[in-house]
Amino acid sequence: MTANQIFEQIKAKKSFLCVGLDTDIKKIPKHFLQCEDPIFEFNSAIIDVTAPYTVAYKPNLAFYEEQGVLGWHSFVRTVQYIRANYPEQFIIADAKRGDIGNTSAMYARAFFEQCDVDAVTLAPYMGSDTVKPFFDYAGKWGVILALTSNPSAAEFEMLTLEGGDKVYERVIKTSAEWGSIDNTMYVVGATKAQMLEGIRELIPDHFLLVPGVGAQGGSLSQVAKYGMNSRCGLLVNSSRAIIYASSAEDFAEKAAHEAALVQSEMAELLKTLCQL
């Protein structure tokens, strides 16, 4: 998928919501535990009700790997389900991969060949040879961690380097040369929304994946104010606040309601800030 195709979806849905499929078997409604593949059954129910309000899904691999081989199977089935039923949706494997070149090439094959996601999140700490193998696949994306949403992000990402750049700024400036606006996105946490203004000076045109609204308390309006560009340029993720809106029988209805609320705020922001 190209950046323009993502933008077309944003315009069509009036949404830049990414629903995070952080499916914790201990948190899903109890009746799913009788199914052969509870995580997949829960995910497909959530996807069916949230798809009208979202342009992307982001399964986080930790929640699947925690279940061993069965969890990987649930992950693959979830990706196949989205592809088959909602082919317009952008699928991000939140795996935070990155290793020496030949190993990274194996990660890229795993996610782009064995399992047809659109994008993988990447830790850039080890440098260009760890990220570039993901750019060998036309239409696929690497989503590079830049300024993350967690409280201890400052321990490394905010350190000032010789020359004055913060570590996350150097990550962005350097890695922006490795790929293009059609294969590189950056993770910037919604909990650091005001920093988006400076980040946009470095990368005005790149898409940003922004986690941290909802359960982590980041502000959607602040993210849009500081981070939106003329083609929106944002995918804002919310996981727990949507998928666990209720743990009772009405879980799907409540998840749809939460997603619809976020989408209507997004529609308003797109109208005001992006003239859409």
Ligand SMILES: O=c1ccn([C@@H]2O[C@H](COP(=O)(O)O)[C@@H](O)[C@H]2O)c(=O)[nH]1
């Ligand atoms: O900086 C980051 C990078 C990744 N994440 C991931 O996004 C979701 C957020 O989930 P919520 O339930 O909406 O808080 C989760 O998968 C994180 O691992 C992040 O939060 N911050």
